[in-house]
Amino acid sequence: MEEKPLRNTEHLRRVFEVTLNRVLLTWKELQTKKKRVSGKIHNTFKAGSYSVPVSEIVAVRETEVDSRTKDDGRWQKMSQKPSEAYPYAFTVSCVERASRHRWRCSDVTFHCTDGLVCQQWVQTIREQLSLLTCRPKHLLVYINPYGGKQQGKRIYEEKVAPLFSRASVSTDVIVTEHANHAREHLKTEAELKKYDGVVCVGGDGMFSEVIHGLITRTQRDCGVDQDSAEERLVPCGLRIGIIPAGSTDCICYATVGINDPVTSALHIIVGDSQPLDVCSVHHNNTFLKYSVSLLGYGFYGDVLADSERKRWMGPARYDFSGVKTFLTHNYYEGTVSFLPATDVLGSPRDKTVCTTGCYVCQRNGQLLSEANQDYRVDEDASDSECDGDWRVIRGKFLAINAASMSCACPRSPKGLSPSAHLADGTTDLILVRKCSRINFLRHLLRHTSKDDQFDLDFVEVHRVRKFRFTPRHCESDADLQLDLREGGAGKRLFSQICRDHPACGCTPIYSSWNCDGEILPHAAIQVGVHSQLIQLFARGIEEKPVFEDAGVPCVA
Ligand SMILES: CCCCCCCCCCCCC/C=C/[C@@H](O)[C@H](COP(=O)(O)O)NC(=O)CCCCC
Numbered sequence: 001m002e003e004k005p006l007r008n009t010e011h012l013r014r015v016f017e018v019t020l021n022r023v024l025l026t027w028k029e030l031q032t033k034k035k036r037v038s039g040k041i042h043n044t045f046k047a048g049s050y051s052v053p054v055s056e057i058v059a060v061r062e063t064e065v066d067s068r069t070k071d072d073g074r075w076q077k078m079s080q081k082p083s084e085a086y087p088y089a090f091t092v093s094c095v096e097r098a099s100r101h102r103w104r105c106s107d108v109t110f111h112c113t114d115g116l117v118c119q120q121w122v123q124t125i126r127e128q129l130s131l132l133t134c135r136p137k138h139l140l141v142y143i144n145p146y147g148g149k150q151q152g153k154r155i156y157e158e159k160v161a162p163l164f165s166r167a168s169v170s171t172d173v174i175v176t177e178h179a180n181h182a183r184e185h186l187k188t189e190a191e192l193k194k195y196d197g198v199v200c201v202g203g204d205g206m207f208s209e210v211i212h213g214l215i216t217r218t219q220r221d222c223g224v225d226q227d228s229a230e231e232r233l234v235p236c237g238l239r240i241g242i243i244p245a246g247s248t249d250c251i252c253y254a255t256v257g258i259n260d261p262v263t264s265a266l267h268i269i270v271g272d273s274q275p276l277d278v279c280s281v282h283h284n285n286t287f288l289k290y291s292v293s294l295l296g297y298g299f300y301g302d303v304l305a306d307s308e309r310k311r312w313m314g315p316a317r318y319d320f321s322g323v324k325t326f327l328t329h330n331y332y333e334g335t336v337s338f339l340p341a342t343d344v345l346g347s348p349r350d351k352t353v354c355t356t357g358c359y360v361c362q363r364n365g366q367l368l369s370e371a372n373q374d375y376r377v378d379e380d381a382s383d384s385e386c387d388g389d390w391r392v393i394r395g396k397f398l399a400i401n402a403a404s405m406s407c408a409c410p411r412s413p414k415g416l417s418p419s420a421h422l423a424d425g426t427t428d429l430i431l432v433r434k435c436s437r438i439n440f441l442r443h444l445l446r447h448t449s450k451d452d453q454f455d456l457d458f459v460e461v462h463r464v465r466k467f468r469f470t471p472r473h474c475e476s477d478a479d480l481q482l483d484l485r486e487g488g489a490g491k492r493l494f495s496q497i498c499r500d501h502p503a504c505g506c507t508p509i510y511s512s513w514n515c516d517g518e519i520l521p522h523a524a525i526q527v528g529v530h531s532q533l534i535q536l537f538a539r540g541i542e543e544k545p546v547f548e549d550a551g552v553p554c555v556a
């Protein structure tokens with residue numbers, strides 16, 4: 001569609017030619033300005049051409065024309081009122097990129113002389129928007145009113161709901177009444193066919209509830225037994241959106257680039273899709289949990305366990321428990337076995353970062369489905385240093401972390417594994433061996449600086465498809481006999497008792513797993529990555545936000 005001339009209110013004294021095709025809405029300035037250079041008058045073009053991708057238009061509406069106009073923050077009368085010269089107007093709301101991956105909804109108003117033309121513009125833009133089938137129309141929203149600083153409800157009502165309604169996205173909203181409310185509702189009751197997606201308002205724990213409900217429901221509907229670690233899981237049909245209102249918001253931060261509710265709402269509205277790997281966690285052929293970000297034993301498990309008792313502190317509980325756990329300096333013995341991902345592009349220390357449209361994720365996803373590989377956990381893998389493709393490492397560990405994504409968050413903007421990929425079918429297994437407090441502090445501090453946290457001789461990192469961990473005390477009878485002879489059993493039993501009595505100061509022999517911020521009390525687990533099992537309303541982190549802080553959405 002082509003029309004001219006139209007005016008937009010950002011530049012009220014300027015006339016633009018506005019064009020619309022399937023991809024772009026563009027407005028080009030028609031007016032020239034006279035400039036005097038060494039006594040001669042020259043015509044010069046000022047500013048020029050502006051455009052916004054149709055895919056980033058949130059909504060369009062006819063606008064009531066006011067006889068006043070705003071200039072530099074003050075209302076002024078113009079010599080000729082726009083309402084007289086251009087009595088009709090429509091407003092396009094679109095995505096505007098601000099700093100640090102933040103998106104905002106910005107309005108551009110176009111004035112014209114003819115009412116019919118104005119209506120035609122609105123109708124045509126609406127038609128274009130209706131062709132964008134990736135956009136959700138009806139969403140199921142769960143709000144955790146107790147997540148983070150307990151602002152979930154307010155954040156949704158004040159920042160998100162108005163945007164959804166402007167974009168004509170309808171919603172069914174459930175404010176959860178107890179933990180696991182969302183999970184159970186999704187598993188059993190929710191009429192999923194009605195919706196184009198599920199949105200959670202909360203932190204990583206709330207997201208975890210939603211994926212558990214959705215994945216479990218999908219597997220049950222498809223007759224897949226979740227208890228079998230070898231089963232190929234069926235991908236979920238519904239996309240998931242996260243409105244960050246939690247304490248760490250790592251999943252949101254690592255998939256969008258920022259934990260900002262308006263940005264996430266806009267990614268949902270424009271219908272972005274980002275596939276995500278999911279780890280399944282089993283113990284002896286019993287399904288325990290799914291994880292998409294961090295599975296952490298030792299340090300992060302202990303931080304979480306301690307912090308859960310201090311929920312009343314809000315997000316600051318992690319800082320308190322972080323310092324306390326650091327000072328406690330517990331290490332844990334056991335065996336880590338893993339299946340390295342040898343046939344993939346990328347490695348944990350290659351300094352690449354997973355970004356929008358990531359080639360590594362696309363290629364590895366493709367390779368996996370072509371090869372239709374089935375990496376089965378070899379239950380007979382012995383304690384040898386290398387067993388088939390599996391590698392086995394025994395030792396004393398301060399932390400065992402599996403990062404299936406970077407785990408970037410406000411505390412560590414580059415994350416636990418800065419080069420981990422969202423959808424490459426692997427997880428980065430980070431082993432931090434027992435070391436001095438000062439060395440461990442060096443390692444931790446490097447999460448917050450440019451220095452490489454893996455470049456330390458007590459830290460190693462492997463990109464893997466599967467792994468398992470067996471704590472030392474349940475390794476084998478032979479170990480138990482040896483331990484008994486060494487007088488270890490008493491200490492061990494004592495430690496087991498003292499786990500529940502931290503005041504006595506004994507060193508516990510077990511940690512627990514931090515599974516996306518939820519405590520997993522089992523120490524012995526086996527983990528497998530399911531490539532691209534779920535889809536988020538996100539697009540990964542945009543490499544170079546185009547024209548940051550521009551006054552208009554996109555300057556051509
Ligand atoms: C002395 C300086 C220490 C600096 C250490 C910085 C390292 C931070 C890495 C944090 C990785 C966080 C991974 C994400 C975990 C979340 O899933 C989990 C739950 O989030 P939520 O549901 O939103 O509450 N958060 C945590 O486990 C907190 C870990 C904090 C560790 C200090």
Ligand SMILES: Nc1ncnc2c1ncn2[C@@H]1O[C@H](COP(=O)(O)OP(=O)(O)O)[C@@H](O)[C@H]1O
Nearest residue numbers: 147148176177178179202203204205206246247
């Ligand atoms: N209404 C509720 N009351 C209490 N706990 C809830 C409720 N809804 C969800 N939860 C639980 O709250 C926990 C933390 O939620 P989350 O949204 O991740 O906040 P945070 O980031 O502060 O941990 C999750 O384990 C979730 O299951």
Ligand SMILES: [Ca+2]
Nearest residue numbers: 404421422426
């Ligand atoms: Ca991954």
